[in-house]
Amino acid sequence: MSDDVSVLQSKLDELIKWSEQWQLSISRKKTSVMLISLCNTTNNDVHFYIGDNSAHMVDEAKDLGVTLYQKLRFTTHINHIVARAFVRTNLLFTCFISRDTTTLVRAFIVYVRPLLEYASRVWSPCHVAAIRQIESGQRKFTNKLAGPKDLSYSERLVRSGIERLEFRRIKQELILTYKIHFGLQNFTVSDFFTPANIDRDTRGPKYKLTKNHCRVDVRKYFFAERIVKRWNNLPAQAHDYSSLSIFNRFCNKKDFPLYLVG
Numbered sequence: 001m002s003d004d005v006s007v008l009q010s011k012l013d014e015l016i017k018w019s020e021q022w023q024l025s026i027s028r029k030k031t032s033v034m035l036i037s038l039c040n041t042t043n044n045d046v047h048f049y050i051g052d053n054s055a056h057m058v059d060e061a062k063d064l065g066v067t068l069y070q071k072l073r074f075t076t077h078i079n080h081i082v083a084r085a086f087v088r089t090n091l092l093f094t095c096f097i098s099r100d101t102t103t104l105v106r107a108f109i110v111y112v113r114p115l116l117e118y119a120s121r122v123w124s125p126c127h128v129a130a131i132r133q134i135e136s137g138q139r140k141f142t143n144k145l146a147g148p149k150d151l152s153y154s155e156r157l158v159r160s161g162i163e164r165l166e167f168r169r170i171k172q173e174l175i176l177t178y179k180i181h182f183g184l185q186n187f188t189v190s191d192f193f194t195p196a197n198i199d200r201d202t203r204g205p206k207y208k209l210t211k212n213h214c215r216v217d218v219r220k221y222f223f224a225e226r227i228v229k230r231w232n233n234l235p236a237q238a239h240d241y242s243s244l245s246i247f248n249r250f251c252n253k254k255d256f257p258l259y260l261v262g
Helices: 002-021 075-095 101-111 113-117 128-144 153-160 165-181 228-232 244-251
Strands: 032-034 056-058 060-063 066-069
Touching: 032 060, 066 075, 075 101, 075 113, 075 128, 101 113, 101 128, 101 153, 113 128, 113 165, 128 153, 128 165, 165 228, 165 244
Parallel strands: 032 056
Antiparallel strands: 060 066
16 A cells, blocks of 8 residues: 555656646645545555645545545435435425426426436445435425325326436446447446357347456446346347447336346
């Protein structure tokens, strides 16, 4: 670990030298360092310097709208987005005079649901408690809609024409997997996936991926690992992979959620 600290400190020194050369000063008050580690190492065990000043060490930081914790857990981020969704849902029913279901559903889709889905490929949870917590942001909205109050959450979703958030996240991950697998994103495929040995498995289209053994949960629940099983189990034919639009339509079939469990 000491070698990693030395390398990072040398990069910081190069950055400071570059900024001084080009007269682009770095705001040290807005600069912090977060040590990402699964070990019990604390921020007091390492020190970084920006010029002559010691860098501020933090346990979590917000980057591009996603709150990252040093042990790569997203509990804080999920708590934050669900709380914001509750506040914005209450505002919808306060600001909208109309109680028309179609109008309110459209407002929810535009103003609330993006809070619960932004960058979900990064933080999408696999634990039941967190999945239910995120779903509660939408559950509360459907419960406040006009109509019979004895309907279950699933029945309210069907009645309002909204999909379960968990299913939407999985489908978005499948579509991203398709884009990476077929070179539609500016990513190197091998950085995410390894094609399966098609000589050993002749069932279905030859687009299956290798499921790696993961020693720690951080890797096990990472996007490129958690989506492999669902991708391999898709009941898709070769023509369903012929284009992104066709694959997208395949993912939007009414009975598609039946294949996403597990």
